[in-house]
Amino acid sequence: MLGKVLIANRGEIAVRIARACHKLGVPCVAVYSDADRDMPHAKAADEAFHIGPPPVNQSYLVQDKLIEVARRAGADSVHPGYGLLAENAAFAKRVADEGLVWIGPPSHAIRAMGLKTEARETMRAAGVPIIPGATACVAGPEDARAMAEGIGYPVMMKACAGGGGIGMTVVRGPEDMGKAFEECAHRASKFFCDGSLYLEKLIVGARHVEIQVLADEHGGIVHLNERECSVQRRHQKVIEETPSTALTPELRARMGEAAKRAASAVGYRNAGTVEFLVDPARQFYFLEMNTRLQVEHPITELTTGVDIVVEQLRIAAGEALTFAQGDVGQRGHAIELRIYAEDPVRFLPSPGRITKLSMPGGDGVRIDTGVAEGVTVTPFYDPLLAKLCVWAPDRPAAIEKGLLALGAFHVEGLKTNIALHQAVLAHPAFRAGDLSTSFIEDHIYPRK
């Protein structure tokens, strides 16, 4: 087993990783910025080191500081969590070069999946269906117009070095291409330090369905079924559930096999998630692979009984998976509701001090949080306060449990999106399982 883990992250996921370390009896080390001194994650590990001022580019993203903390603390491994440096291939390589174990995929797999047009080509070669679109980045608006004519409008414009839905823009016709190109390129260069863009056909009415994969160093690979993540705002997930109401056992098996092929094609190891779009005719298309632990992993844990973070630590320590595909079950129904510090209507962030916090509990309710009463949610990091997960024997019961739990979730001092969750769970279309990535615009806040 690993000797000591540096948790190179913050918030709820750092707390989650510390819990897995403690479950295996592995000591762990937290890091915190000036803004996070009193946050639960700084106290969740066995030791904690200060790493600088609040902005991430002066603290959680500074590779030298993290390596230095690992050295000082005597850590032999690094868990990057999600976000921050989790999908930074250069950092993964640096960690390995320093003789530390990277608790995640090899850097070449991160790189292979990070460049989206190359990943599309790799997937096509591996027999994984991809969204119709360009195989190369576009040179400019004119080139993009020519390419879009071939693909057929509407198209989705995305960053070649991007992912996670950041900076994606729908282009409905040639007249919108100039403005879309300029804005998208600006975003791509700001967020990904690379302004290049590519185009895919917009799949209308698509669902976002992803498959969790685990692969060890010994050729063992399993999938842990799907998560449906169609309920999104600003192309970012808000509610996830498993199983998906769109999948039959046969489709689940085919998507699971495609996900394993996708992972194997880049020599993947550790935990990863292959994201697909599923169109109304139940055709599925590779979207991207998240080469890291996913925010919404708890709902898979609730329905399969597999502790994904514990598996990550075991795989990183060189252990073989202790179960095969046939051993993976799917029990009951789980829903994750992301509780954000944000306005429920305009989705604008709402930082501030949490003056009062009381959260639901009980059978079938799991809360992963990185905040506590009295702490200040600062504007430097993402606005996730807690992941409220509910489990029940079937979907209707899980929805009712979710509504009960939301009613018992009280936060004072800042705005939250709890009212949005209540509106979605109560909506007839959600209850009917009739979902698409435009669910919130279509049903909750229709455009006038």
Added chain:
Amino acid sequence: MPDVLATMAGTVFKVLVKPNDHVLAGQDVVVLESMKMEIPLQAEVAGTVAEVKVQEGEFVNEGGVLLTLK
């Protein structure tokens, strides 16, 4: 003439106007990036941009002056 202030702390993602531009009340003038979201900020009243006080990529605190109107 009231200045345009940052309604929350964040990084200046995009400045949408330049000096001498005429802006309308409610027009987006600066996009702030905070908590992983883009937040458009508007001019509260109409006017002409006198000075842009911030640059893209700069961090501003809540209440910081983004631009002045005349």
